[in-house]
Structures are given as structure tokens and as C-alpha cells.
């Protein structure tokens with residue numbers, strides 16, 4: 001299937017440029033479609049060996065590849081915010097998904113978070129409205145994303161203002177509680193909701209609570225864009241953050257902000273009690289999102 005720096009997938013030739021990311025069980029390369037020079041991301045899931053710390057057997061890696069691919073293909077016509085799948089293939093050793101390539105929103109936010117600078121309000125609004133709509137689409141067909149964070153949004157378009165979701169939150173079979181997953185994964189608990197920390201069912205749960213956990217994560221992202229830091233950023237270790245979230249009974253304080261609608265939607269999304277948080281439709285129809293749509 002592959003020769004050095006070139007790869008042919010179902011008859012289409014690609015040039016491989018560099019590794020642009022990795023997941024717990026995958027490597028992602030930046031490449032070009034040699035027919036038209038179009039930039040692509042090529043995600044390769046190794047069925048035989050895990051490159052990273054979490055152990056999963058070959059069968060569960062293979063199943064996860066199929067689940068992810070099927071979910072992506074299923075969502076293509078239903079949700080315009082899902083990353084477009086351009087090609088895919090598999091053999092005994094690997095599963096491959098070729099997608100549109102962009103920059104992760106994390107890279108853009110990083111500059112701001114490092115210097116404690118908020119994103120320009122119009123940019124924050126443009127990004128967040130798309131995120132809300134993408135999650136609204138998912139929830140309205142009964143799917144919880146389960147891992148909403150800036151790393152999972154890719155910026156496309158000439159000015160990077162168009163967002164796509166890349167990771168459907170479909171994970172390998174991991175230990176069944178969130179704390180163990182967070183200890184094994186390289187991730188941060190900054191976007192994890194209080195109820196997920198207390199839950200025995202884990203972050204990939206499709207249970208009712210999962211919907212409101214997606215809303216909490218959207219709230220954390222808006223907070224980060226609006227203030228230039230994350231709500232739990234001052235707590236240094238993952239353990240401290242999990243501890244704080246696990247004991248959270250009162251709503252966290254939202255700093256003052258000149259945009260009243262933004263502060264209001266933030267307060268609602270970051271309510272400690274998931275039952276008091278709005279659902280995706282209510283967030284989509286909140287004046288902060290819908291007002292600027294009219």
C-alpha cells in the first residue's frame with residue numbers, strides 16, 4: 001500500500017509530508033492528493049501495535065477503526081460540521097482514513113491562552129456558534145460527542161474560520177471510569193464535567209448525562225475564548241482538577257464581561273448540576289448564538 005513518502009489508497013496517489021498528530025492508537029500524517037495538490041490528513045490506525053500507553057488488543061483496535069469510519073460516513077450527509085472523509089482503506093495491519101486537512105483550533109487558542117489574551121469577540125462568536133451547531137446536530141440524532149475540546153475542531157477555509165469536528169469521541173475499550181481514563185490518556189480534564197468525574201460509566205458513555213457533559217465542555221471552550229484562560233487553569237495537576245470537579249456543588253463564578261449575553265450563556269452552560277444546564281437546542285437558540293444569526 002505504501003512506498004517511501006508516497007502512498008496509494010484505493011488507486012489514489014498521495015505524497016506524505018509529515019506527521020501532524022497522533023491519538024492513543026493512531027498516527028496522523030499531513031499529505032497531498034497528487035491529482036490536484038489538495039492537502040489531506042491521513043489517519044493510520046495500527047491494528048497490531050499500540051504506539052502509546054493504553055493497551056488494547058488487535059480485535060478492539062480493528063473494531064474501533066470500523067466504528068469510527070462508519071460513524072464518520074454515516075454523519076457525512078447529516079452534519080455539515082463533520083470532517084469530510086475523502087478516502088479510506090484497510091488491510092491486515094492498518095486501517096486508513098483520508099480526510100480534509102486543517103489546523104486544530106487548539107493551536108489558535110494556545111497563543112491566546114499562553115499570553116492570557118481573549119480571542120477577538122467576533123472570532124470567538126463565529127467559532128462558538130459553529131461548535132454549538134455541530135453539537136446540536138449530533139444531539140438531535142441521538143449522538144453524544146463525549147470529547148468536546150478545541151483539539152477536536154479543525155479550522156478550514158482561506159482564513160481558517162470554518163470549523164469541522166474530527167473525533168467522534170469513539171474510543172477504545174478503556175477502564176470503565178473517567179479517572180482511570182484520564183490517568184492513562186495524555187489529555188487534560190479541563191473540559192470534563194463534574195458529573196463525568198463522579199460517574200462510574202466513563203467519558204465515552206452514551207447515557208443521558210453525556211449530552212449535558214458536551215454542553216459543559218462547550219461552556220469551558222467559550223470561557224477560554226472569552227477570557228484567555230480556562231476555568232480550572234490555576235489548578236496545576238490533573239488530580240487537583242478532578243478533585244475540584246468531583247466536589248463541585250456550587251456554580252463556578254463567571255468573571256464580568258462586557259457582553260451580557262455571552263456571560264449569561266456561559267453561566268448556564270457551566271452550571272454544576274447537569275439538570276440545570278440547557279440542552280443543545282436551548283444553547284443554539286440563546287440570544288448570544290441566535291441574536292447575531294438574525
Ligand SMILES: Nc1ncnc2c1ncn2[C@@H]1O[C@H](COP(=O)(O)OP(=O)(O)OP(=O)(O)O)[C@@H](O)[C@H]1O
Pocket residue numbers: 020021022023024025026028041043083099100101102103104151152154166167170171
Ligand atoms: N483532519 C485533520 N487535519 C489536521 N489535523 C488532524 C486531522 N485529524 C487529526 N488531526 C491531528 O491528529 C490528532 C489525533 O487525531 P484524532 O483525535 O482523530 O486521533 P484519535 O486516535 O481519535 O485520538 P484519541 O486517542 O484522542 O481518540 C488530532 O488531535 C490533530 O492534531
